[in-house]
Amino acid sequence: MDRFKSYSFTALERFLKYVTIDTQSDPASPSQPSTEKQKNLGRLLVDELHEMGIRDAELDEYGYVYATIPSTTDKDVPVICFCSHMDTSSDCSGYNVSPLVHHNYQGQDIVLPLDSRQVIKAAEHPDLQYQIGNDIVTASGDTLLGADNKAGLAEIMDAAAFLMSNPDLKHGKIRILFTPDEEIGRGVDKVDLQKLGAQYGYTVDGETLGSIENETFSADFARITIQGVSSHPGFAKGHMESALKIAAQIVALLPKDRLSPESTSGKEGFIHPVAMQGSVETATIDFILRDFSDHELKNHEQILKVIAEEVMEHYPSSSYQLEIKEQYRNMKNVLDEHPDLVEYAMLAIQKAGIEPKLQSIRGGTDGSRLSFMGLPCPNIFAGEHAFHGKHEWISVQDMHKAVETIVNIALIWEEKS
Known part of the structure; x- marks a missing residue:
């Protein structure tokens, strides 16, 4: 100009x-x-x-x-x-x-x-x-x-x-x-x-x-909190249910060829674990959920819930909680x-x-x-x-x-x- x-x-x-x-x-x-x-x-x-x-x-x-x-x-x-x-x-x-x-x-x-x-x-x-x-x-x-x-x-x-x-x-x-x-x-x-x-x-x-x-994107934050069962590792057979190992299995079951940042582009959304911490007794996994469609964002939350429940079936003495917090739309x-x-x-x-x-x-x-x-x-x-x-x-x-x-x-x- x-x-x-x-x-x-x-x-x-x-x-x-x-x-x-x-x-x-x-x-x-x-x-x-x-x-x-x-x-x-x-x-x-x-x-x-x-x-x-x-x-x-x-x-x-x-x-x-x-x-x-x-x-x-x-x-x-x-x-x-x-x-x-x-x-x-x-x-x-x-x-x-x-x-x-x-x-x-x-x-x-x-x-x-x-x-x-x-x-x-x-x-x-x-x-x-x-x-x-x-x-x-x-x-x-x-x-x-x-x-x-x-x-x-x-x-x-x-x-x-x-x-x-x-x-x-x-x-x-x-x-x-x-x-x-x-x-x-x-x-x-x-x-x-x-x-x-x-x-x-x-x-x-x-x-x-x-x-x-x-x-x-529309965006939500999700946190899975896992309550495992701790015991002395020398006497843990049949008792211990490690919250850290449960958390690792949940992350491992996330889709790899879709719904992840490294495999999506354009208008495709994702479920992305950003932090994991804890111990044998308690562990947390933090996720960010993203999609251009609010409806699809809800579907991502449901996928996360299904994965968590599938893993938890193998750990009858443990429990988990899924929290969702809206970030922006x-x-x-x-x-x-x-x-x-x-x-x-x-x-x-x-x-x-x-x-x-x-x-x-x-x-x-x-x-x-x-x-x-x-x-x-x-x-x-x-x-x-x-x-x-x-x-x-x-x-x-x-x-x-x-x-x-x-x-x-x-x-x-x-x-x-």
Whole structure:
């Protein structure tokens, strides 16, 4: 867009700073936020928002950052929120991240210097073929990068700085929301939607350039607790029923060629064991259940129950309990009632010179739950790739296009009002 020709983007500078701050969330922690260190980034973001003239920026006790970009129009424009999360996944270390910028990428494999076994192979990352001549950011080989979702943070912050420095551009009131604990499914547990005061939202937490996601998994958490029979191992014959061995048999009977993350794609759901612990007497297995269909999600729960009962038949003195907890639901059920949200985002992507890609996401975002809480909220691209692992990467040029898209969305809502 012409308005960005002379603009010096700040997204990269911000991103390189944000990723060095350890913000991993902790699923085992009962506190909110689950880790206090997430607030370290929250405080920095508030300081930066204040510096660009957004005086009401604040960090609350639960680790949420709220801020307002004031309206520049006399029109009655719906209040739009842009949202990203501050935490990174606990699947891979996020401590002492050392980001690297690989300038003028030419299609080669990228060897990460702190561990030469960590190679981002072009053949395994097909989106790299579209990055020739661009600048690629990676970690150094011993941590994740944190583009999920610090890229989104940096892009929203850059867009905010652009709008604050261009008050002649017409847009309605814009609210900014940065959340903790998204990676552990608790990103909006304590959000104050009345305080936020937005009518519609966009999470900036997507992958490929130009993508917009209006559909997510529906998700449940499941826990099987097994009560076995313990006895002295020297005298256990005919008495011991090991809860650990029972748990292992349940996991072993899960489908392998279907209904597992490693054997599914597209619209296929899965049953995925994520943790197992215990002793001879008591053991637990934690699962995540995922599907785009709520009906199929219920079927997955039934499959898990049938497997558990089949195994338990061989252990008459033991028992089990299956607990199911709803995590989030497919946001398409809500977004279909608000077609302008996706339509305007696709137009904003086009105005940034990109072909929009409307698609589903095999996962969830804060927008999944926000949509069902009364804030319809599709997900737009941040440019992050291979997240939750050491091969995570992002393109600087894709980040800039995300900034343009955010700004365009704000302007389009004003134009259409």
